[in-house]
Amino acid sequence: MSRSLLPGLALAAAATPALAAEAGGGMNPVAVTMFVAIVLVTLGITWWAARRANSADQFYAAGGQISGFQNGIALAGDMISAGALLGLAGLICASGFDGLIFAVGYATGLPFVVFLVAERLRKLGRYTVADVLSTRLSETPIRIFTAVATLVIVMFYLIAQMVGAGQLIRLLFGLDYLYAQVLVGALMICYVMFGGMVATTWVQIVKAVLLLSAGIAISLLVLASFGFDYNALVARAIAVHPKHEAIMMPQVYAGSVWQSLSLGMTLMLGTAGLPHVLMRFFTVPDARAARVSVFWAVMCQSGFFALIFVIGFGALAIVAGDPAYLDAKGAIRGGGNMATVHLSHALGGNTLMGLVSAVAFATILAVVAGLTLTGASAVSHDLYARILGRGSATERSEIRVSRLATVGLGLLSVLLGIAFQSQNVAYMISLAYAVSCSSTLPLLILALYWGGLTTRGAIAGGVTGLVGAVLLTVLGPPVWVKVLGNPAPIFPLDPPTIVTMPLAFLTAVAVSVMERRRAPVAAMAPAVSA
């Protein structure tokens, strides 16, 4: 088992195309019906939203008219990707407790967003994180930097999702990888281009409700098959895995102390810097609604991650112990990502398996749509309207650019999804989280809470964190060893957050302090309420 970082969300490659339909013989009619229903419903939402998404406010932020509860469900949808439903259970089947380390880590991320960031963000911003940062820093450099950091995070996250989506759809529906890429790309462009934030939010809500219902159903069925005795379930899981009791010790914590700390930190703090999560807070009417929305989001996503404790051990106990779901080598047919799908087949036959497959498909669509919208906003709002157009671009032209950017990002992600088809992309999610922890998060926290931050300090800190995170990931185990095939990494930690995040904070503070010391008059501009 690779000890690669954050495999949870990565939908790690499943090499053998073992059709899920094999288990039931032929195409699964429930899966196909649900699949078509999801496509029709989401396109219907898009058609409805398209008639409203004509102003910039509607396009980027759904007119600030999404209620706290609705936004909370959508936010939970952003947090629970297909990797959380399928990848974590697969990871538990392969190496036991590791999967739960990720479940606990991801769950602790969102509360930080409500405690420290959400309300201030809503108070100060309009559409993007750069809006918030440029309320008190020099606009041009800070927007360019934030847009670049946003695009880096979004693109890595998007490529990982696209590659995972292609492999998953091939497994679930027997669709060729290439067609799967084109289908996902076309649908996501359609949602975002025509429906903007309104459609993206509602697609996310539909998906979150389906995903939570499926998670609860599977968990109840797993528990029922063990007479609602959780201990019996865990005991069976331990008995089934060839390593037995050893699986209760996570392999990700078996390395050095620094490695464990760095991973723990990244899982907890990465969420608070992810641009597609932060952008959700501009869709609600006020700071209070922003707060309420994170409450619902935490309830849903933490509830879901708690279910992983049942679903994961359930997959190990039921699927990994049943030869019907294993290949000749004793591995799970179709790869670890299929563990949850096989589990649903074991519990509820073709019907439940069809439902779960369709839910996984809806999950992929919703997550890629949210990412594309965030990337397109960085291009059209930050780079085009505010920098190139110097704020004088008309709203019409800004929306036109955001639609063009959506098509551009969509096509790019399809092309990259195809290019990276047979590559190990697990590091990309790790990298997105590391960059988030080391660039957007430090700038946001300093800008919101430290009056001493200067523009130069912010840029210096952000660039140091961004470049450091990318460089150390390339020199570290995920790329240097696993992609480039070198025997030993130059930099031992994966992710590098424990080095790069403090470095970004220190650089930002040091440069700001030095600048203010050198030019105290200019720096001590009178407090202006923005």
Added chain:
Amino acid sequence: MSADHTLARSSNDELPQARLGWIMAAIQTLIYAGFVGTFIASPETMTKAVAPGLAVTVATVFGLLCILSTMVLTGTYVLIANRLTAR
């Protein structure tokens, strides 16, 4: 850079819940650090059964409590903050 201007940053006036946010963040960090830290400092504690004869380990219960704490802390924060800002 002269373009820098300071916002009205007396955070406690505009957001009375600001201090509460930091306290909650600190508690959340402590709980999660407890989970990660115990695994690092004493893996044998975490892999022990919660009670003799059971398969469920200390870490399994600790992990679930950690997830539960995110719900409790967020709920508490939202309740208090809503009350503070209702005036």
